[in-house]
Amino acid sequence: MKVSQNWLKEYIHISDTPGEVADYLTALGLEASYEVKGKNFTNVVLGRVESCNPHPDADKLSVCEVDTGSGELNQIVCGAPNVKAGIHVPVAQVGAEFNGGDFKIKKAKLRGVESNGMICSGKELAYNDDHEGILILDTDAELGTPIENILNFEEDVLFELDLTPNRGDCLSHIGVARDLAALTKQKIKSQDIQIQEISSKVSEVVSVSIEDKDACPRYAARVVKGVKVGPSPSWLVQKLEAVGLSSINNVVDAANFVLMDKGHPMHTFDLAEIEDQKIKVRYAKEGESFTTLDGVKHKLSNFHLLICDGKKPVALAGIMGGENSEISESTTDVLIESAYFNPTVVRKGAKTLDLSTDASRRFERDTDMDNVIQSINQLAGLIQKVAGGEILQGIVDEYPDQKDSTTILFSPEYCRNLLGIDISDEDIQSIFSSLQIQSRIKNGKMECTIPLFRNDLEREVDLCEEIARVYGYDNIPSSQKYSASYAAFTEDDQELDSLLRTHLQSCGFHEHYSNSLFGESFTSHFAGGEAVELHNPLSRDMAYMRNSILPGLLMAADYNEKRQEKGFNLFEIGAIHNTNTKTETGSKEKFQLGLLWYGEPALHWRKYEDRDLFHCKGEIEKLLATCGISQISFKPANAQGFTIALKIYSRKTQIGVLGIPENSILKQYDLKRAPIIADLSLHSLRDLWKNRKQSYTSPPQFPATSRDIALQVNREIPAEALLMTIKKDGGDHLKKVSLFDVYQPTDVGETQKSLAFSLQFQSESATLIDAEVDSVMSKILDSLQKAHGAVQR
């Protein structure tokens, strides 16, 4: 919303600097920036182009002879496409200055041709935004007249307000003036609207009926007959242009003027197009079509409110008029509509048609019921003033249920307690009065009557905000102490996450945040259940919520691979979703930790082995150990999207999966090199971490003893199985088993392999004797033989 300071001055006195006024407005909650307008040049006069010839050396330049009334012609080189002989133009003479001297006009040579001055565009003079060509003036003023005597360069300040949706009342100059008046303790200057009516009555020309009075509680109409539609006078054009509206014709401009002034949107119809002298407000029929004055044909639903005459719809209520009844040059009789439409009805209608207008924006934010009459009178008077004609007597005012002012019971004590300020009842009442809120003390409380133009004020707490606003948020003290209730402390479900981040950081992982929206094809690469689809996605590439943490990591791997990164580790902690009919949202949210190892270690003078699955297993074991999670095992398994997959367990709880993605999956990401990836359930990690062992056993006092065994076994028997057997039969004294060699003996054929284990035994209560250990060893060997066919070599 653009607000002109000159316009505001018609309501209040302003003597502060533009910066101060903008600060006041911001402090009132009407966030403002400003721009100073006015004459920014010297020495620009009216001239006439006497001759215009092409420049000998430049296609786009013309050499003009310009008469500025000095008795001799000035040669000026001009680049504008619209320059020609015979036109009147603004001429900046040699010595002219723009923007306080930032830019000066000097004698110059342009491509070898002398130029004495500059013919100006509207933008160069800051008169308008036109920079397509020079400003051509239609004037009979004497040549050499200063241009400011011909065009209006009124000094003004334009405030650009960023309004919040609750302050529809400030979509008008009077609304902004009211707020400023409250802050600066002034009374608003009242405007006297007087109109001259003729004796024939409006009620003889038009009748109004409302089908649904909730949608349209009030509809008023006036008629001005015998107007002459044409251009607006320059004062009106300038006023509208100052706030960013372009002039259409005098009748429409008059309506726009009142809109900007009072904030009440009205519509003007060509009365000749209104059939049967009737106005009827009704809802559209499902599928009914209507063409608005912008030429767009809309298909309506039964919640769109229409203004109709005896036969057809003529306007989309509160949104836009119809093409069939708009004011044209041949219009002589104007029907003015001033109504109050239900904000929700207008909003829903405008939203579904994707049609937001100056009118709909105001109706949506609620308008002032009283303004209906004030505004229609002002507009009738203004139309008469700028377009002539006669105003018919009276107003047809269909207003079945009178809306009363809201009364709010306000407790000054509640307000003081809520804001934490010490403000007297008198000061509160004086703030109310500055906002035109009438207050009356009754049993220690205040009975406040809210003016209809402040329909955002409905409750006691809304009034507290008004007190705070005018009192000044900056004047409310910052409390220097605070209290906390122990009862407010609750447990943090995601406490583990920062430990994971720190651990992974020190292990060389970079944390990644990926977009959680992606295309359908990415939802089926890995197991994740059915992905949740968006109803209104930005694009098909972002139509689904991620159902796995892995695609985001693979996309990042590809991004980096394409940027010549040879080796890196990434991790991401985030939510994934899949559909689930049992929940309220039809979806289930899970948190995952994803890991990715890509490429080789840095080039180095010492050789480092490439990271393979065994390295990554180790890294996962280390991560889990950091979280106090023990008894980890990895089981080869099939997993969707993986060519090799190991499921990760702690005892019997599956924590996640580690492996290498399939080639076909890698192609989807355009990855040349296969990374190793892991996907872990954060819920499992958090649970296991919460229940981790938090006790200790004393370090042993007695020496340990160890035994090495070499086994020969069928190569298909997993090492994990042998280890399990050893641990199971090792008893309490077996403290540690290390698998220290795996080899293929030459003497036993390819179906066999040989594994060497070192077992360490220790007792908490005595030094173990050989016989004890030997007996355990033979039990272990026995079981290994029985369970796996393993023999000692």
Next chain:
Amino acid sequence: MSITDQIQQVRSEFQTDLKSLSSENGSVDTIRIKYLGRKGLVASLFVQMGSVSKEERPHMGQALNELKSEISTQIDTLGSGDNSQGENREEFIDYTLPSDPLPAGSIHPLSQVMEEIKSIFLRLGFSMAYGPEIDTEFYNFEALNIPRHHPARDMQDTFYISESVLLRTHTSDTQIHFMESHDPPVRIIAPGRVYRNEDISVRSYCLFHQIEGLYVDKGVTFAELKGTLDYFAKELFGKKVKTRFRPSYFPFTEPSAEMDVSCIFCKSKGCNICKKTGWLEILGCGMVDPEVFKAVQYNPEKWTGYAFGMGIERMAMLKYGVEDIRLFYNGDVRFLRQF
């Protein structure tokens, strides 16, 4: 041969080898492995200790240990080049060769900023709470006093999954979830990911992260809101920053405010980052609207509270001077390594 004899034999063999080493230029390592290796001569003597009688064992053990330390000392001296005998074999080691590559990783700048903000509020006695990214209209809008067909919905372009299910547009939904399941008093902050149906550009993304704060107790005042948030701003941006509160509008708070901090880049003189205003907009806040209390069955006569919310991306962009928001999400390790 008794063990004592064997010890003697090993000792003399070692001396012979040492001499031949100096003349034949053999390797110290070969000798080390021969005598001290896992299957070396000394180790094999230790293995035989099992067959020594109990009485003799301590004596033998001592003799063996002496042998071992004698050999290892001599080998060490050779190795270190300390000995004049080995001077010409001194190995030159260039300790300026690059170290082992043990690169540190990084915690995402958004996580770091989130953690920093979190720690300030945890110090002030706030607890952590979380809300779901996919939520219903009730939690995201209605319970927060944003009815359907209210212009306030224009403030947030929403991704819908169905008529009543959506991707939350703010972490304020967590206020409702938490109050529904906990009795007052409440003192929480709730970080999380939120979504807006906006085109992706340098300044905006289809998702971002917020931290929500909520405090409900008896007698909470606007002055306390100002005090807490002023403390927070000074902890985060430095003791010298000033804060400014100006009226704003959020349907779920009344009165509502925006908090600005004095521009940390130009010290309030006015620069491009603060758009010449000298102030940076940091967060939205206000006193919890009684309608919100009613939606969660808290008695607004009895309880008052304040709420606030801020964007993590905005904080991180300010803090690190990041100009393109998309850098946060593409996983470029050249970017991530710097944090």
